[in-house]
């Protein structure tokens with residue numbers, strides 16, 4: 318079934334006459350259009366792609382199922398004029414701004430506006446085989462960059478230099494860009510789960526956490542490895558072993574039918590039993606695709622059930638303030654029986670001398 322057909326089936330059960338799609342990942346997913354501006358209006362028998370002068374040719378080439386409509390200064394007026402018979406319009410309330418909502422209300426005065434962002438978001442969570450191939454390639458590029466960065470890292474380099482080198486090698490290997498602002502956090506900074514690369518120099522005896530990924534033909538990868546500069550002491554080794562055991566337990570738990578909450582609990586238990594429960598303050602993972610963070614998540618609050626074709630991260634961590642932290646993140650594909658680990662970079666503790 319085509320993506321548009323799947324959306325229309327959902328629209329029927331929601332009793333929507335039309336759906337307005339504005340989130341860039343959803344717009345790309347449904348239409349194929351990769352431009353930075355535009356919106357989709359989908360009814361049961363028509364599909365419009367509204368975009369501005371800059372993208373008219375590109376839109377026509379990339380989105381053959383859509384009728385391309387040029388927008389000018391009043392995009393929502395143009396939008397409302399396309400179909401006067403819409404009584405119920407679904408839209409993405411998690412993306413539309415307050416200003417845009419005002420314009421929607423103004424132009425769709427007789428239409429009921431219903432926010433249902435999950436309509437397209439959920440379609441995206443089970444990946445098609447062609448999407449999985451692109452994700453595999455994005456992961457392969459990140460894996461290769463890891464073996465390369467191991468040759469590059471040495472005491473005295475800044476986190477920013479290391480992050481730049483990672484990005485450079487991934488772009489050279491065909492990535493269109495980084496999938497987010499890379500985290501390169503060393504020493505005390507590794508206690509910050511989202512310590513974006515800074516001008517701090519890496520020092521002997523420190524942990525260095527690298528959390529990074531590539532975009533390949535629109536699809537993201539996300540991987541974290543923690544290495545040690547010089548021989549680890551006993552505490553560092555114990556910390557690392559605990560996180561690695563939690564990562565393995567999380568991966569072992571991933572299978573269809575389990576909720577994100579259940580998988581999270583399987584990994585979290587190991588960290589709690591080791592006495593570090595309060596230092597693992599984030600969820601175990603998230604889905605990845607056209608966006609770096611998608612649903613469902615693996616977290617204590619996630620009730621959604623895993624299905625074959627979903628791609629999730631398993632990324633437990635322990636962060637000790639003023640000391641440092643460890644996180645190990647893999648991407649896994651949910652299969653009929655369990656899961657397949659996509660990331661291949663080694664995860665036994667790597668010591669850089």
Ligand SMILES: [Mn+2]
Nearest residue numbers: 539630632646
């Ligand atoms: Mn992640």
